[in-house]
Amino acid sequence: MTTISTVFNSVYSKILSEEARKKSEVVIVIIAIASFLLHLLLIFLVDLKVVAFDGYKELFNNPIAAIYTPFSFILIYEVYLLIYYLPKSTTTYIGKQYEIMTLIVIRRIFKDLSQLQLTPDWFKVPSDLLLTYDLIATMVLFLLILLFYRLNRKSAVDSEPGELSSEIAQFIKMKTIIAKCLVPIFVLLAIFSLGEWIYDSFFSPNHHMTSIQDVNKIFFDNCFTILILTDVLLLLISFLHTDKFNRVIRNSGFIISTILIKLSFGIEGLLNIILIVVAVLFGVIILAIHNQFDRLKPKPL
Numbered sequence: 690m691t692t693i694s695t696v697f698n699s700v701y702s703k704i705l706s707e708e709a710r711k712k713s714e715v716v717i718v719i720i721a722i723a724s725f726l727l728h729l730l731l732i733f734l735v736d737l738k739v740v741a742f743d744g745y746k747e748l749f750n751n752p753i754a755a756i757y758t759p760f761s762f763i764l765i766y767e768v769y770l771l772i773y774y775l776p777k778s779t780t781t782y783i784g785k786q787y788e789i790m791t792l793i794v795i796r797r798i799f800k801d802l803s804q805l806q807l808t809p810d811w812f813k814v815p816s817d818l819l820l821t822y823d824l825i826a827t828m829v830l831f832l833l834i835l836l837f838y839r840l841n842r843k844s845a846v847d848s849e850p851g852e853l854s855s856e857i858a859q860f861i862k863m864k865t866i867i868a869k870c871l872v873p874i875f876v877l878l879a880i881f882s883l884g885e886w887i888y889d890s891f892f893s894p895n896h897h898m899t900s901i902q903d904v905n906k907i908f909f910d911n912c913f914t915i916l917i918l919t920d921v922l923l924l925l926i927s928f929l930h931t932d933k934f935n936r937v938i939r940n941s942g943f944i945i946s947t948i949l950i951k952l953s954f955g956i957e958g959l960l961n962i963i964l965i966v967v968a969v970l971f972g973v974i975i976l977a978i979h980n981q982f983d984r985l986k987p988k989p990l
Contacts, residue, residue, distance in 0.1 A: 721759035751803035935982030942975030
């Protein structure tokens with residue numbers, strides 16, 4: 690038991706500490722810049738017909754599409770931050786999920802811009818129409834995330850000061866253990882997802898060229914399945930330290946929000962955007978109602 694505890698503490702100090710977070714940020718920026726330059730080089734070679742890609746042509750026909758690659762690494766860093774903030778704040782952890790989905794939409798915009806067709810029939814061209822939806826959705830999601838964090842900060846200010854109760858301290862300890870467990874799970878998932886995509890796209894005898902929409906689903910579809918299970922586990926554990934109705938509803942609402950995000954990966958077009966926006970909007974409204982409940986004071990007898 691002592692050995693397991695030592696391993697967990699070692700993982701935390703090396704991967705989930707504040708120092709590790711700062712170092713990871715620098716590493717991700719360097720990798721993002723390098724991948725951006727490499728993608729530009731590949732686009733240049735494709736343009737010169739030195740190399741050719743039968744699939745994923747959308748990623749190699751315009752320099753703007755090169756932004757897609759560094760954004761993928763930024764998204765990986767956001768997943769790391771999601772795990773990092775899990776023991777510290779449940780609402781910040783949920784907020785990071787919303788940030789990830791917004792970045793996925795933005796990454797898709799860069800791909801759409803590389804395929805943009807400037808014609809008088811803007812609203813009749815499906816690709817241009819999807820770009821319009823994504824642009825509007827990005828602004829709406831950005832505003833909703835702002836409201837979410839404002840509500841979260843207001844909730845923290847309104848909470849009673851003082852030392853943490855033993856129940857809450859135990860809950861934070863359990864969240865820390867969950868965060869440490871998520872690290873190897875997500876690492877293995879990332880390796881498996883990348884390997885499966887490479888095999889299916891380039892080496893499988895019966896491979897079919899996957900669409901760019903499927904590239905958006907790589908890793909993150911399964912990632913949000915794991916997050917749903919994590920949210921349910923957090924809800925069950927929360928019963929050990931609180932029986933407040935508003936806290937239970939808030940955590941349950943966050944699970945519903947994550948499920949809606951997960952469902953968005955299974956559809957495309959306008960309905961995909963609607964599900965993402967509704968998921969974040971639902972989380973914002975749930976947090977706002979939760980904060981109002983917290984302000985209620987019992988009437989004296």
